[in-house]
Amino acid sequence: MKIAALQTTIAWEDPRANxxxxxPLLQAAAAAGAALVVLPEMYACGFSMNTAAIAEDIDGPSVSFLREQAAALKLWLCASVPVRVPLEDGGADRPSNLFLLAGPGGELHRYAKRHPFTFADEHLHYRAGDATTTVALGGLRISPFVCYDLRFADDFWRLAHDTDLYIVVANWPERRREHWKTLLRARAIENQAYVLGVNRVGTDGNGLDYAGDSALIDPLGEMLTVASGDP
Incomplete structure (x- = not known):
């Protein structure tokens, strides 16, 4: 399976601009033969805690964009989106930072980030997920995670027996870039699986800089490809 990782800048709280x-980047990836395209965490708005402005329903514009592009380009497309998930009693609650994998036939697989980034108060604005998931695409077993989840090795280990590729989408700041690179390699070595980490670049609305460093690591810990700090 040919996979494209799009390491991009993200316009702050501006889905339409994103x-x-x-x-055109997605069209280029499709033209190059990509069957799966991976975007960063909160690809349409940046890592914002302003949930009143950016959270949307499961049929909202950012989710719909993923589904429409996947169908139009006949590929699989994934990223995370702040999505309001209804409670069982019908009441309102914090949205989830939801990893979505949209398919060419209308499929939509979901994983809610289990470990909100407490140091940015994400846990006060987003509801943590309570389950992991693994999806089979063309014989490739993929387990998704979102940013801070990368620090929790036990979640990866529990899925290792049934995982060929871990995908980690992120908004991981430049000042902790060595953590990012080291943890991606560690998860690959520990679990004897491939790990694809897709991070953003640029500066967000809070003034945080991002270095990218998106990478694909093999089970031996070798970096098969690594992106620079450019989009």
């Missing part, structure tokens, strides 16, 4: 930026 959609316009991504369309």
């Amino acid at each position: 959609f316009d930026h991504l369309r």
Whole structure:
């Protein structure tokens, strides 16, 4: 399976601008033969705690963009989106930082980030997920995680027996870039699986800088490919 990782800048809290930026990049990835395209965490808004402005329903614009592009380009497309998930009693609650994997036939697989980034108060604005998931695509067993989840090795280990590739989408700041690179390699070595980490670049609305360092690591810990700090 040919996989494209799109390491991009993200316009702050501006989904439409991000959609316009991504369309030609997605078309180029499809033209190059990609069957799966991976975008960063909160690809349409950046890592914002302003949930009143950015959270959306499961049929909202950021989710719909993923589904529409996957169908139009006949590929699988994934990223995370702040999504309001209804409670069983019908009441309102914090949204989840939801990893979504949209398929060419209308499929939509979901994983809610289990470990909100407490140092940025993400846990006060987003509801943590309570389960992991593994999805089979063309014989490739993929287990998704979101950013801070990368620090919790036990979650990866529990899925190791049934995982060929871990995908980690992130908004991981430049000042902790060595943690990012080291932890990606550690998860690959520990679990004898491939790990694809896809991070953003640029500066967000809070003034945090991002270095990218998106990478694909093999089970031996070798970096098969690594992106620079450019989009």
